[in-house]
Amino acid sequence: MSVRTRSHLTAEEYLALERVALEKSEYLDGQMVAMPGGTYRHSLISVNLIQAIGRHLQRPYKVLNSDMRVLVPATGLYTYPDVVVIRGEPTLSDQHRDNLTNPAVIIEVLSPSTESYDRGRKFRHYQTLDSLREYLLISQDRPKVEHFLREDDRERWRPTVVTDLAASITLPSIGCQLELSEIYDGVLFEP
Numbered sequence: 522m523s524v525r526t527r528s529h530l531t532a533e534e535y536l537a538l539e540r541v542a543l544e545k546s547e548y549l550d551g552q553m554v555a556m557p558g559g560t561y562r563h564s565l566i567s568v569n570l571i572q573a574i575g576r577h578l579q580r581p582y583k584v585l586n587s588d589m590r591v592l593v594p595a596t597g598l599y600t601y602p603d604v605v606v607i608r609g610e611p612t613l614s615d616q617h618r619d620n621l622t623n624p625a626v627i628i629e630v631l632s633p634s635t636e637s638y639d640r641g642r643k644f645r646h647y648q649t650l651d652s653l654r655e656y657l658l659i660s661q662d663r664p665k666v667e668h669f670l671r672e673d674d675r676e677r678w679r680p681t682v683v684t685d686l687a688a689s690i691t692l693p694s695i696g697c698q699l700e701l702s703e704i705y706d707g708v709l710f711e712p
Contacts, residue, residue: 548599573703581609592620595649604628623652630659654694
């Protein structure tokens with residue numbers, strides 16, 4: 522997360538500011554934290570993911586981009602994942618219909634400034650979402666997809682790491698298989 526914050530706010534104050542803001546901010550524990558801007562590679566990977574998932578996804582699933590704010594009710598985190606997949610109709614927290622609470626899959630494209638947060642604290646927040654079945658972390662500096670699948674006991678998450686551009690990753694909760702070559706299409710990696 523970025524270091525630029527505002528003083529203590531209620532969730533209602535945050536939402537009032539966020540709904541008219543030009544930049545996105547996350548919110549947790551009274552703190553509104555500006556989200557850093559993305560890179561070309563980050564944006565390309567996010568769009569590739571949305572397109573690939575959209576091609577393979579069947580009803581009743583829908584794929585959403587990072588404009589959809591997700592509320593984690595159990596912890597009070599408001600955040601903007603890079604890609605979200607929902608099953609059926611969205612569950613939205615208030616009359617503004619802009620806080621999603623039922624993601625089935627969340628995907629974060631890792632950035633140097635947010636990677637440890639996405640792997641640690643943010644993932645722990647996401648794990649409290651009853652609807653969440655899968656969490657993916659996508660590296661943008663090399664071909665690497667980390668996939669976490671919620672086990673049947675709902676407490677454990679089974680990790681899988683794929684690094685071969687010729688390989689694929691299966692998302693069983695949404696019946697989707699993604700080729701790493703689709704995810705990284707057009708992405709140039711530094712030697």
